[in-house]
Amino acid sequence: MAPELSPFREEVRHFFETDYPQDLREKTQRGESLSTEDVRRSEMALGARNWLATAWPTEHGGPGWDLQQQYVFDEELERAGVPTVTPMGVIYVGPIIYTFADAAQKERWLTPTRLGEIGWAQGYSEPESGSDLASLQFSAKRDGDNYILNGTKIWTSAAQHADWIFLLARTSQEDRKQAGISFICCEMDRPGVTLHPIITIDGKHALNSVTFKNVVVPAAYLIGEEGKGWSYSQYLLGFERTSYARIGGKRKQLRHIRQIAQAEGADGNRRVIDDELFAGKLTAAEIAVDELEMTVLRVLSAVKDGGSPGKEASIIKILATETAQQITTLYLDLAAQAGIRRFDDSVSPDWLSAGQFSAPGVASYFGTRAQSIYGGTNEIQKNIIARRVLEL
Ligand SMILES: Cc1cc2nc3c(=O)[nH]c(=O)nc-3n(C[C@H](O)[C@H](O)[C@H](O)COP(=O)(O)OP(=O)(O)OC[C@H]3O[C@@H](n4cnc5c(N)ncnc54)[C@H](O)[C@@H]3O)c2cc1C
Structure with missing residues (x-):
């Protein structure tokens, strides 16, 4: 990441740690569901800084950030444990409105969507x-x-x-x-x-x-x-499928998994990371995130002026889904280790309490199963790649 982005990163981090409603961060970190009021409060806090519709071009009121700034912002949002932005407004329908809607419709919907006032x-x-x-x-x-x-x-x-x-x-x-x-x-x-x-x-x-x-x-x-409507719906799906990449969130999960796996006291002196099979799987997942990131940047850098990523988004959708599933499977491996060692007296209580990751980790494993289905199933994405990307 370019060093000139450091002040920007600092500014975003400072906002999340001070001005952003801290009770919402705490609620999210406890894994609690957010109420409608919480969602609006969170999105309006971002909207007040014009940091909600981060990919919108300036002519439609967006901050006009480049891809690197959007990445830094997403990374900091994930790092701070701020709820993920509801994508249906700013990521999905927003670009449809600024691209295809008439002046009165833009007037009605664009600003309240960008400010997080409507969901x-x-x-x-x-x-x-x-x-x-x-x-x-x-x-x-x-x-x-x-x-x-x-x-x-x-x-x-x-x-x-x-x-x-x-x-x-x-x-x-x-x-x-x-x-x-x-x-x-x-x-x-x-x-x-x-x-x-x-x-x-x-x-x-x-x-x-x-x-x-x-x-x-x-x-x-x-x-x-x-x-x-069909052609607008497909234009929208280009944004939707690309938005699944969530690189910042994946990197955060990988750091968390590595931290647990490197903790001492799992089994005498043996750490989970000392298991070659586990270490290999973790490294493969880290490489997969790098590959995903490069693919996203390659696809998005070909897009101009807030336009749709198009049919190549199907490639991102599959890669993002498979990588998410690869990562969350590691939580299952860790949970299994915690389960196996629960009745082993040689295991330090500290490590077992680290096993509290098991419930949210396993929940995220099941959550990522659904990703093969929503936004169009992975089988359908393969059909799109075969027909429209490879023109087979
Ligand atoms: C968590 C979640 C959130 C969702 N959110 C939304 C939402 O907000 N709004 C919304 O509109 N929808 C939403 N969906 C719906 C989602 O888009 C559909 O579930 C999805 O498109 C698949 O449709 P289906 O469930 O009817 O499965 P089906 O179409 O019945 O498919 C069943 C199986 O057959 C396979 N299959 C079907 N046709 C083919 C084919 N031609 N070639 C190869 N394989 C094929 C599929 O891949 C799948 O494995 C959501 C789904 C989930 C799980």
Whole structure:
């Protein structure tokens, strides 16, 4: 990292350690779920410095940072244990609005999204349309100056914190199913919108299904042209799939794993890192993060003026997922070592208390399993790479 970035890093670190709400850092570090108010408070604290929409170009109100600055910022955010920014607003729909929306829509949504005053959810998937997303049946019927929305969206992340949802909706039946899809926004509190929480195996509420029954929205909530929603949705997925890289978070996890593995007293004088198999796996994971970082920089450096990373984002999505799974599997290995040694008198109590990493570590192992599914499954990404990147 360029030495001239040190003052910038210091400034960001100082902000997270002083001006940023410290109770939210503590809550996140304790692994507690954040309330809607917490999420808004966190994002508005970043927005107040214009540090929320970090990748937006200056002409749309962003800070105009280069890639290196964005990296430093993300690293410091992860280091400080600040909650991850909800991506659906600033990372996903923001670029769609500044690229395809009309002046009134930009006026309505860009500033409050950039400042963290409003939250968004992503309404793509449906009970019968996941990988084959273009088969979606959610309908938007034009009725004068309005659209009437009917249908169900599912796996809608963080919708319980959202004020708005962006939707892919069928506005006409065409031979080519992608052609009849439009991109429409809707407030989450409109009459006829109902949120149904989905509680996952870890007991957490991160997912929902959202039903729409004769929901009336102004036609002015349609972004871009009717029937062009599919191409906007794919543009958005370029941002989404690249955002999974999360290099700073991965490096933080690797440092944590190495620290536990190097701790004395795991088994007499034998440390976990002295196990060659484990040490080899840890080193391979560290190299994988370097490779991921180089791939992200290569793809992003080809993108101009806040544009979408495009089809190459599928490569990042697969690499990021496999690397995340590789790293969190190391937590399982460590947890196994802690389990094996629990009843061994020669093991120092200090090391066993270090084994408290086991629960959050194992939770993150299971969390990263889902990454092969969301944002389009890894199998679908391989199809995209074969057809559109390699043109096979
Ligand atoms: C944690 C989580 C969060 C999510 N958040 C959101 C959200 O906020 N908004 C949203 O809209 N959606 C969200 N999703 C939904 C996600 O995008 C879909 O689950 C995903 O696209 C897969 O669709 P599906 O679940 O219907 O699986 P299916 O499409 O039924 O796929 C089942 C299996 O078949 C394989 N498969 C299907 N078709 C092919 C093919 N042509 N070639 C090879 N293999 C194939 C798949 O790879 C998969 O293994 C989320 C999902 C998860 C798990």
